[in-house]
Amino acid sequence: xxxxxxxxxxxxxxxxxxxxxxxxxxxxxxxxxxxxxxxxxxxxxxxxxxxxxxxxxxxxxxxxxxxxxxxxxxxxxxxxxxxxxxxxxxxxxxxxxxxxxxxxxxxxxxxxxxxxxxxxxxxxxxxxxxxxxxxxxxxxx
Amino acid sequence: xxxxxxxxxxxxxxxxxxxxxxxxxxxxxxxxxxxxxxxxxxxxxxxxxxxxxxxxxxxxxxxxxxxxxxxxxxxxxxxxxxxxxxxxxxxxxxxxxxxxxxxxxxxxxxxxxxxxxxxxxxxxxxxxxxxxxxxxxxxxxxxx
Numbered sequence: 001x002x003x004x005x006x007x008x009x010x011x012x013x014x015x016x017x018x019x020x021x022x023x024x025x026x027x028x029x030x031x032x033x034x035x036x037x038x039x040x041x042x043x044x045x046x047x048x049x050x051x052x053x054x055x056x057x058x059x060x061x062x063x064x065x066x067x068x069x070x071x072x073x074x075x076x077x078x079x080x081x082x083x084x085x086x087x088x089x090x091x092x093x094x095x096x097x098x099x100x101x102x103x104x105x106x107x108x109x110x111x112x113x114x115x116x117x118x119x120x121x122x123x124x125x126x127x128x129x130x131x132x133x134x135x136x137x138x139x140x141x
Numbered sequence: 142x143x144x145x146x147x148x149x150x151x152x153x154x155x156x157x158x159x160x161x162x163x164x165x166x167x168x169x170x171x172x173x174x175x176x177x178x179x180x181x182x183x184x185x186x187x188x189x190x191x192x193x194x195x196x197x198x199x200x201x202x203x204x205x206x207x208x209x210x211x212x213x214x215x216x217x218x219x220x221x222x223x224x225x226x227x228x229x230x231x232x233x234x235x236x237x238x239x240x241x242x243x244x245x246x247x248x249x250x251x252x253x254x255x256x257x258x259x260x261x262x263x264x265x266x267x268x269x270x271x272x273x274x275x276x277x278x279x280x281x282x283x284x285x
């Protein structure tokens with residue numbers, strides 16, 4: 001059941017990315033280009049998602065197990081540190097140069113876009129590089 | 142700042158955003174997890190036991206979404222102006238950055254802000270600011 005719920009959540013998420021325009025890098029860059037002809041649409045995507053999500057997370061916070069009976073695994077870390085900010089800055093630069101973040105990259109891959117395949121492959125390589133750094137950092141401790 | 146009213150699509154943005162919120166909401170309520178896409182993908186690189194199927198299913202759902210959409214309406218084709226070299230650099234930065242910063246637009250931006258996480262607010266402010274500055278630098282300083 002959990003796997004089915006995952007599939008459905010991924011599917012609805014992907015449909016949302018397509019409907020909203022987030023799966024189109026040109027539209028994303030139009031939002032990030034404050035000094036150009038600015039397209040504010042993506043602010044409404046975030047707003048719409050958060051308005052609905054906030055209700056679900058308000059309910060989720062009070063639960064000990066999920067509706068399917070698994071433990072709730074909500075993040076517990078509260079550290080605002082160099083990793084959080086530095087990593088997010090790097091991500092933002094990558095997002096700004098091509099207009100792709102992880103979800104839209106996968107959706108565009110499903111559209112059969114060769115360029116999305118290159119982006120996703122490079123993203124996986126980047127995540128692999130991070131794993132190597134982490135393993136090395138742990139080994140030297 | 143000049144708003145491009147001809148590009149502005151408020152209703153589809155809100156509707157698509159609501160779908161994203163429904164997906165994140167059903168995922169946390171049913172599976173008890175954060176729908177953070179970079180984390181879901183990243184967790185596959187060093188998989189724990191019993192931790193692979195649901196991740197693959199979520200990713201599969203994202204990838205088949207265009208096919209399902211095409212059954213109902215005409216699928217819009219994305220406009221990807223970046224060249225292959227740029228896409229490689231972008232992918233590497235997104236991969237390293239999202240893992241180092243523990244999240245992306247979905248985990249921090251949608252789920253984190255929905256649950257009022259101060260950590261996610263800082264992360265979202267950081268990647269949005271970096272995105273704005275990067276596009277400004279590329280389009281208006283380098284004139285690419």
